[in-house]
Amino acid sequence: MRRFFSACALVALASSAAQAQWQAKAFSVTTRIGGQSSERSSSLDRSALIGVDTEYSLNKWFGIGTSVDVARGNTVREDFVTRLRYGLASTGGGDSLYYQYLGQAIDRVHLSAFGTARIPGKRVTPFIMGGVGTYFLALDPQLNGRNTKINELMYTGGAGISFKLSDKAGIQFDARLTQYQNYDRALLNPARNRAEQNTPFPEDFPPPPAAKNTALNTMFTLGFRYVPGSTGQN
Numbered sequence: 001m002r003r004f005f006s007a008c009a010l011v012a013l014a015s016s017a018a019q020a021q022w023q024a025k026a027f028s029v030t031t032r033i034g035g036q037s038s039e040r041s042s043s044l045d046r047s048a049l050i051g052v053d054t055e056y057s058l059n060k061w062f063g064i065g066t067s068v069d070v071a072r073g074n075t076v077r078e079d080f081v082t083r084l085r086y087g088l089a090s091t092g093g094g095d096s097l098y099y100q101y102l103g104q105a106i107d108r109v110h111l112s113a114f115g116t117a118r119i120p121g122k123r124v125t126p127f128i129m130g131g132v133g134t135y136f137l138a139l140d141p142q143l144n145g146r147n148t149k150i151n152e153l154m155y156t157g158g159a160g161i162s163f164k165l166s167d168k169a170g171i172q173f174d175a176r177l178t179q180y181q182n183y184d185r186a187l188l189n190p191a192r193n194r195a196e197q198n199t200p201f202p203e204d205f206p207p208p209p210a211a212k213n214t215a216l217n218t219m220f221t222l223g224f225r226y227v228p229g230s231t232g233q234n
Helices: 002-016
Strands: 026-038 045-059 062-074 081-086 096-101 105-118 126-138 149-164 171-178 215-225
Touching: 026 062, 026 171, 045 105, 062 126, 081 149, 126 171
Parallel strands: none
Antiparallel strands: 026 045, 026 215, 045 062, 062 105, 081 096, 105 126, 126 149, 149 171, 171 215
16 A cells, blocks of 8 residues: 555656656656456456556657556456355255356556657657556455455556647557556455355356466557647757
8 A cells, every 4th residue: 555655646746747748858748548458367357447647758759757547347257156055955955056156346546657768750759668566456345345455566568659739739549568466366256255165067167267476458548648838849
């Protein structure tokens, strides 16, 4: 949690200083909307997202900045099967089993610091970026019986292209990869502490892909880039 609040403060500080497009020693702000998908072993379903980047241009070609992405999606419910037992197994015919998929809503926040390298043009500018930060997952407290939050290290990399509309505005399209470190898929199972988790009929309930301690996510976003205070210099 300390890393989460520290990163929030960093984003807020950079945003408050926002001021220029590809000018040296100046700031820009990019608001983004898009979607993300995760590798199948993560048991995270597709979701929409919104994001904000703030960037400080060291010169025309390089910049540094901070980024925050927020999304609300779901887990893949078929990956978490539990059984509910009714009646007493000791009584003849008095025992019955009910199998249930356990999906849940999940809030996802990405906070990172990044560096960019670009090839500036008069109207079109391709760029690459990479950075490091933290991801924050908040699970449904009602299904889990308590507040369950996950906060671990995350790496980011990507590429994109921006189109200049004016001295102060532009649009941007980018694709990014984020990799969650120290990822524990078992924490997404609301029934992880219950005894009745095993399924005796694997042909009816196939197991999910093997779990990994990382989770790779792909994001595509469309952004609006604003450069307050720009004077039109290159």
